[in-house]
Amino acid sequence: MHLFLKKISMKNIEELFKKVNKESIVLSEHKNNLKNYLLNSDYFCKKEKKNLSDFKLAFGSVIFSVFILAIIFIYFSSYTKPLEIADINNFEKEIRTPQTFSMSKALDTAVDEKETLYNKLIKKENVIINQKIWQEQEVIVLEVFEDNLKTIYYFNKDKNILLHSEIQSK
Amino acid sequence: MDIKELVGKSKNKDREAFSELFDFYYDKIFNYVFRRTLNIDYAKDITSNTFLKVLKYLNDFKWKGGDNSFNAWIYKIATNEINQYFRKQNKYKLIVDEENFKELGDCGETVREIENRLENDEYLLILNKGMKQLKPIYQDILHLRYFEELSYEEISKILSKNETTIRVYSKRALEKLKLILEKDALVFKEN
Numbered sequence: 001m002h003l004f005l006k007k008i009s010m011k012n013i014e015e016l017f018k019k020v021n022k023e024s025i026v027l028s029e030h031k032n033n034l035k036n037y038l039l040n041s042d043y044f045c046k047k048e049k050k051n052l053s054d055f056k057l058a059f060g061s062v063i064f065s066v067f068i069l070a071i072i073f074i075y076f077s078s079y080t081k082p083l084e085i086a087d088i089n090n091f092e093k094e095i096r097t098p099q100t101f102s103m104s105k106a107l108d109t110a111v112d113e114k115e116t117l118y119n120k121l122i123k124k125e126n127v128i129i130n131q132k133i134w135q136e137q138e139v140i141v142l143e144v145f146e147d148n149l150k151t152i153y154y155f156n157k158d159k160n161i162l163l164h165s166e167i168q169s170k
Numbered sequence: 171m172d173i174k175e176l177v178g179k180s181k182n183k184d185r186e187a188f189s190e191l192f193d194f195y196y197d198k199i200f201n202y203v204f205r206r207t208l209n210i211d212y213a214k215d216i217t218s219n220t221f222l223k224v225l226k227y228l229n230d231f232k233w234k235g236g237d238n239s240f241n242a243w244i245y246k247i248a249t250n251e252i253n254q255y256f257r258k259q260n261k262y263k264l265i266v267d268e269e270n271f272k273e274l275g276d277c278g279e280t281v282r283e284i285e286n287r288l289e290n291d292e293y294l295l296i297l298n299k300g301m302k303q304l305k306p307i308y309q310d311i312l313h314l315r316y317f318e319e320l321s322y323e324e325i326s327k328i329l330s331k332n333e334t335t336i337r338v339y340s341k342r343a344l345e346k347l348k349l350i351l352e353k354d355a356l357v358f359k360e361n
Contacts, residue, residue, distance in 0.1 A: 020297065
């Protein structure tokens, strides 16, 4: 395998390269197999997985939002506005004047013990229960006899507010 | 579609665009590898590994220095694979998952045809024999310049050397090749 050149020069060497058969060799089977392998590789599947994970993320977000909204709804549906401290102070200031002190105390007692004061009194011995009109309203009057004193309690008709009380000697 | 568009779409996992890009480059890369190795089986493995790496690192590829960047990048990967093959020889392995890669191979006729063509291509055999005695970088330059017909600019990108160095190396490579061919009496002067 020898080549015969008139003169060996750099140009001749370059000429040798040009004489090489540069026609493309095609291995169609290998080409197709490789292409299919590459097109089915993780690189292209990742996009689909990513899309799926995007969907999962979006779905999760929706569920989470619904959950938060449900909690907010439940909270506000059972919410009662708390009494402002300022309102309490005003209320107390108004009530606790010297003129109204004794009434206030009685009311406080009635409110504090609204479920028990009336019941407590009617459980005592020597109690007379009456119903009558007092200061243009229907009231329940309890007359409690103790020692030589008679204490009269005026309750509203629902028996939960003490309207007035007085002590009389027998 | 131009290469830039195909690369852009392939980066966005567009199968069709990558398929087109593959078709455009497969023959070029396979023939480049085959001319360097003169072995069909290794040429197939090196080409496969080259394209696997193209896909693996495609998202890292950036257009630097003009429209031929991708061409230079893909040849760079192929050249690195070829050099690995020369270093490892029989230990060079295909990196594809063989379970999923059905290596049916091309029919015997195709392979015999290629072998016949190779046997009759005296110029390629002589040049290859001579070039194998050169430094790897000289081999790279001569193949890329004279077989692949790439510009010095592209070769400089592939081999990560400046263009002037490539021009100087190219000249030296030809001089050395000439000496080798003369020394081995592969090319005779005709008086």
